[in-house]
Amino acid sequence: MEGIRKIIHVDMDAFYASVEQMDFPELKGKPVAVGGNMERGVVAAASYEARKFGVRSAMSGKMAALKCPQLIFVKPRFDRYKEISGQIREIFFEYTDLVEPLSLDEAFLDVTENKVNNPSATLIAQEIRDRIKKEVGLNASAGISYNKFLAKTASDLNKPNGQALILPKDAHDFLEKLPIERFFGIGKVTADKMKQLGIHNGRDLKEFSLQFLTKRFGKSGLHFFNIVRGIHLSEVQPNRIRKSLSAENTFEKDLSKESEWEEELAKIFEELTRRIERTGIKGRTVTLKIKYSDFTIQTRSKSYEQYPEMEVIWETAMELLQQEELKGSVRLLGLGLSNLNLTEEKTLFGKQLWLDFDPLSE
Template sequence: MPSSGPDPDAAPTVIRKIIHIDMDAFYASVEQRDNAELRGRPVAVGGSRERGVVAAASYEARKFGVRSAMPSVTAKRLCPDLIFVKPRFEVYKAISQQIRAIFAEHTPIIEPLSLDEAYLDVTDNLQGIPLARDIALQIRARIRAETDLNASAGISYNKFLAKLASDHRKPNGQYVISPEMGAAFVESLPVGKFHGIGPATAAKFNALGIHTGLDIRRQTLPFLQQHFGKAGNYYYWISRGIDHRPVRANRIRKSIGAENTFATDLTEFAPMAAELQPLIDKVWRHCETTGNRGRTITLKVKFADFDIITRSRSVAAAVGSRAELERLSLALLQAEMPLPKPVRLLGVSLSSLQEAEAGVETQLAMLI
């Protein structure tokens, strides 16, 4: 999530046409496509071991509440018939490149977010197609014809609304939020549905009596900044349907990170170490997804009074395994014990990345 909101003085001079493409249950759908025995059955891509994490869940599994980033033991408890499949990241990468080639026939302005998700700016598209919805239809039809996989699309005049729109008609659908619809669409949206607002932040909004986009819009900018810091600026503008962030072609960031705000503040090493495990899982899963590796490990600690400290360590060679990432992360935490105050949030990130593939955005703000 951006740390600051858009600059209203930097508003585009023309109404942009932004498409957000999101493959439907991508990893799981690939496995079902390639293995007829998995079709129509609940499938989770990821590790089935006690410390495993679900990387992707089929729609059959989602009916039982199974979600990506969920611990495998929790997923199995929710869905006893769940079938775990080992990830095949090289296959997913190859399909992702195939899909990206389809995008490139329409626009060079492509911002990949992951292997299965991207923004496209089609304001001035290569095919000269006037309506973005028609471009999205063509892209989705090509993806289906060439990969036998489904994609959903959101079409709007900015990235924030395009992302919301792509979720609105999943799976295998698309939705348009026009400039005339934008403000009303955001007004009716529960804060927990906003992209970039996780459960802990949604709970904080609710505790302040703020439940919808309209409720956010009614707040002053100083009020939102007081309670949410720099993110308050972002919330102020998106509650008005305003987001001037450009689609950044071939965007490369330099870190992969995950963090989590706890329901209850922590003081002891053991529960903190336990809370770090899913964060380490997420960071390493994205390392495997992108093929990137990093040399600098950073631990972020936010205390109950919102003070923040970070501790980093760089190693000579890129971190080569999840076990190494865990060892280094826990060592950073152990070196700070005992901590002077209760902890409300922990985060882990990898930087000094060695990039395996240009054009993949590897700065991932993953809030759980």
């Protein structure tokens, strides 16, 4: 079909943990957690052996140790992960210049027109995965489809070390059967809200009007309305500069108690932690975003000369929350970092690898 794009989403399998197991053979086949420890901290990544016990990224180290007593904690080595990520992206750029990194371990590639003159995106994805295994030593999974949303969804279908293709003719049936929590952009909180409305899969989601979804989920409602119909027009954009990294949540019911604000802010901090650990990004400015029930928005920020550690970010978030009395019931809370370390990154193989981020209203 003319005008149909060919998009590949490549996602490294348990990237941080796999690098550790590759560099330290004594860790192979064992449950490994990158980040955190038995007493404190947060898990940045878990090997597949650890995941069998229920260990996940963004989980507290203490909880991870309870789930898997034999868990081996290792300290993150972001310089090493960036080095490996650079090697992988060198491979990507041999096929196309349209590479959009999402984080150190995943990227979109538009291979509609490509440097190897191969009309098959499926064969290109297989070749890229084979080369990553041979030249870098790690496994990667891939998804192939006609837009970014479906390609990313497809890359999860046959993990680890697999790939999947979603053709235009199959997309609608696939999306109608897809469990709502498997939709990219719909996290646990939003999925739970949808299930309360009787939305358990794509077919259920399709029954709701754009007006209803926008009313219940804000600007994300349009995104949900489109993606369940296979519509996602965002192009692969290799040169967009990320200026901030954030996480936020629009609450189903406005919150008026301090204990509720603190509880929800803790959940948002956990999500921000996951994104920070996943990308390796640091920021010198911490910002708290507050949207009140009357839709007025207030932001409170604090900057540091050095990049603060996670414990300091959390302490700052609480400090900003308590800085002055909130003006009423709260509709949304958000927590983010700016003044990022990305501007200090050196260019790799002649190309600046900027990371892009689309905040999700979770």
